[in-house]
Amino acid sequence: QVQLVESGGGLVQAGGSLRLSCAASGRTFSSNAMGWFRQAPGKEREFVAAVTWSGYTTRYADSVMGRFTISRDNAKNTVYLQMNRLKPTDTAVYYCAARRTNTIVVLINGYDYWGQGTQVTVSS
Numbered sequence: 001q002v003q004l005v006e007s008g009g010g011l012v013q014a015g016g017s018l019r020l021s022c023a024a025s026g027r028t029f030s031s032n033a034m035g036w037f038r039q040a041p042g043k044e045r046e047f048v049a050a051v052t053w054s055g056y057t058t059r060y061a062d063s064v065m066g067r068f069t070i071s072r073d074n075a076k077n078t079v080y081l082q083m084n085r086l087k088p089t090d091t092a093v094y095y096c097a098a099r100r101t102n103t104i105v106v107l108i109n110g111y112d113y114w115g116q117g118t119q120v121t122v123s124s
Helices: none
Strands: 002-007 010-013 018-026 034-039 046-051 058-060 068-073 078-083 092-098 118-123
Touching: 002 092, 018 034, 018 092, 018 118, 034 068, 034 078, 046 068, 046 078, 058 068
Parallel strands: 010 118
Antiparallel strands: 002 018, 018 078, 034 046, 034 092, 046 058, 068 078, 092 118
16 A cells, blocks of 8 residues: 655746645555646546656656656655646646556556645636
8 A cells, every 4th residue: 555645735826836745655656657647626637747666757748748847756755746837727636646557657547546635726
């Protein structure tokens, strides 16, 4: 079992930056691919970014490409999402997720463990 706890959300003006963190505990997560998803009010949860255990392979949604960066520190059991040039359309609850395997997928049902989420609000 893996427990995931997100932090770092908050209120920021458009054009600003935030860094989300996801701390993992329980079973070691250094061999798992990790991802970030988000869910805006009234919308379905959507893929944002994912990273393999080495940190060298990443994938991003088109909507955040070039603005968001996913990274991980396996020594700290933590995954990060650096979000720059934020837009009001980035407003959502952001969720961290982990897979049992080390391949990147974008489907929600491809992830086995989920955090509780952290709210990100971008004002215009």
